[in-house]
Amino acid sequence: MQPDEVYSIFMQAPAMMCVFEGPDHVFKFVNPPYQALVGNRPLLGKPIAEAMPELKGQPIFDLLDKVYHTGEPFHAHEMQVRLFHDNSTDNLGQNYYNFIYQALRNPNGEITGILVFAYEVTAQVNAKSKVEELYEELAAANLSLRSTNAELASSYQLLLETNRELEEKQESLRSLNESLDARVKRRTRQLEEALQETQLKSQELEMQKGLLSEILGQVPAYIATLQGPDHRFTFFNDRYKTLTGNRARIGLRASEVLPEIAEQGFVKLLDGVYATGEPFVGQGMEVQLNNASGKPEQRFLDFVYQPLKNKQGKTEGILAFIVDVTEKFIAQTALEEANQQLSRTNVDLDNFVYSASHDLKNPILNIEGLVIILQENLSDAGELPHFTQQIFERIQDSISRFKKNISFMSDITKLKKAYSAAPSEINLASVVKDVKLDLALEVQECGAEVSIDRDSxxxxxxxxxxLRSIVYNLISNAIKYRSPERSLKVIIRCQAEDGYHVLSVQDNGLGMDLNRDNKLFEMFTRLHDHVEGSGLGLYMVKRLIENEGGKVEVESEVGKGSTFRVYFPA
Known part of the structure; x- marks a missing residue:
């Protein structure tokens, strides 16, 4: 049911309904019958203490506070509430009402306000009082009749003594009997009229109860009420009946209708609520319920067992309010399993990177040692030619960069956490230059043109x-996925944008179809298989920039190229 339909139902309800909000009980909703209590006096948006000051000294404010702070509903039966119905200040009403104060809660279970459902029973109370008066008068008449009968017996004795006195007493007796008969008939007729009026009021009350049941039947939850210590059904809505496989019946015990829940401990929960008078709240509790075919189905439910108490505070029944969260629970379980799989994948990656970086360290150290020995041996034979010295310097420089790359690889295991090193202002052109030297062979082989925008x-x-790892991976990807139909051009730009330094790397390579369901930035993902690669580059880019509080975006078109934008917090 849509909110506007619910609102329309409440506005057309013959009962008086309103909604208070907050601990000061501010009127948030008032339907016409409730507004009619005080004429055109404004109520909405005002605390009840301000809108109805005449209630001070009456129990209403204390009852609202108690319901708001305890969450326990309050049921009033024939309670007198005195209001200035015509907004005057010298004519307090003498009206009586039956009403319910029900606490309203948000999705977190916190009390946010109170729902009021009320109807006037002044006529019923007055009729009841009138009936009692009539019974008292009838008793007095009966007493008078018995007294008259005693007098009649005495008169009869006197009649035996004298005929004259007998005639007089007989006449007096007839007159008295006629008078009494008329009085009894008149009182009987008045009693019948009072009883008829009481029956009409009872019918109106039943109609209002039916309306309340209709409203509860349309609430998007499973609702039922159970009576007595053996938990017999007194009400359930259609949704609850469907939940039970259409087995629910008025007057039957919960253990009869749903024997499977007794085995799962839910009847014991009902027993505890009935015995202690304390509500029970269950969240995501698993239950096996038989469907209409008698087959068990697994469900997960959020529910409240709320005790229903009489005026004396004694528990007489239990309200069951249930919401099916099976789909939510299944989705949450699937998410947890996916997270566990992701964690296992991250551990595998950490192990791979650690092993790779560790296994590469010794060979490169051996190469470095051999180069030093070779250089020293050649130097012993005489001064090295200038060209040979340049070759050694380039070899040593390559070894240094290789060792540096190994160090960077070992840092992949730290991608799950932000790097402890504080960010600093890094010269972008210098980093691009170093990366171009690392990729010099690849750039030369494919004839690529890598440039940086001067206005960056x-x-x-x-x-x-x-920064170095991000630039390296983006340029390396551009080289790997270049188009064979044209010379590769890579343009690097940087600009300030909304609190970020946005680094963009644009190429005219193969491009990608981003409309496909791909996982571009996930570990080991490769969209082209014609070149070698680990599928870690873009994953590293995304993790590194997200660890810094940034983000990465991509635009691409098949056959035209791609542009990656990396947002560094300024």
Whole structure:
């Protein structure tokens, strides 16, 4: 049911309904019958103490506070509430009402306000009082009749003594009997009229109860009421009946209708609520319920067992309010399993990177040692030619960069946490230059043109390792996925934008179809299989920039190229 339909139902309800909000009980909703209590006096948006000051000294404010702070509903029966119905200040009403104060809660279970459902029973109370008066008068008449009968017996004795006195007493007796008969008939007729009026009021009350049942039947939850210590059904809505496989019947015990819940401990929960008078709240509790075919179905339910108490505070029944959260629970379980799988994948990646970086360290150290020995042996034979010295310097420089790359690889295991190194202003052109040297062979082989826009921001705020790894992976990807139909061009730009330094790497390579269901930035993902690669590059880019509080975006068109934008917090 839509909110506007619910609102329309409440506005057309013959009962008086309103909704209070907050601990000061501010009128949030008032239907016409409730507004009619005080004429055209404004109520909405005002605390009840301000809108109805005449209630001070009456129990209403204390009852509202108690319901708001305890969450326990209050049922009033024939309670007198005195109001200035015509908004005067010298004519307090003498009206009586039956009403319910029900606490309203948000999805977190916190009390946010109170729902009021009331109807006037002044006529019923007055009729009841009138009936009692009539019974008293009838008793007095009977007493008078008995007294008259005693007098008649005495007169009869006197009649035996004298005929004259007998005639007089007989006449007096007839007159008295006629008078009494008329009085009894008149009183009987008045009693019948009072009883008829009481019956009409009872019918109106039953109609109002039916309306309340209709409203509860349309609430999007499973609702039922149970009576007595053996929990017999006194009400259930259609949704609840469907939940029970159409087995619910008025007057039957819960253990009869749903024997499977007794085995699962839910009847014991009902027993505890009935014995203690304390509500029970269950969240995501698993239950096996038989469907209409008698087959058990697994469900997960959020529910409240709320005790229903009489005026003396004694528990007479239990309200069951149930919401099916099976789909939510299944989705949450699937999400937890996916997270566990992701955690296992991350551990595998950490192990791989650690092993790779560790296994590469010794060989490169051996190569470095051999180069040093070779250089020293050649130097012993005489001064090295200038060209040979340049070759050694380039070899040593390559070894240094290789060792640096191994160090960067070992940092992949730290991607699950932000790098401890504080970000600093790094010269972008210098980083691009170093990366171009690392990729010099690949750039030369494919004839690529890698350039940086002169108008780019000079520095980017980031840990140097992060920035270098991001630039390296994006340029390396552009080289790997270049188009064979044209020379590769890579343009690097940087600009300030909404609190970020946005680094963009644009190429004219193969491009990608982003409309496909791909997982571009996930670990080991490769969209092209014609070149070698680990599928870790873009994953590392995304993790590194997200660890810094940034983000990465991509635009691409098949056959035209791609542009990656990396947002570094400024």
């Amino acid at each position: 921001c000079a520095t980017v705020r980031s840990p140097e390792k992060n």
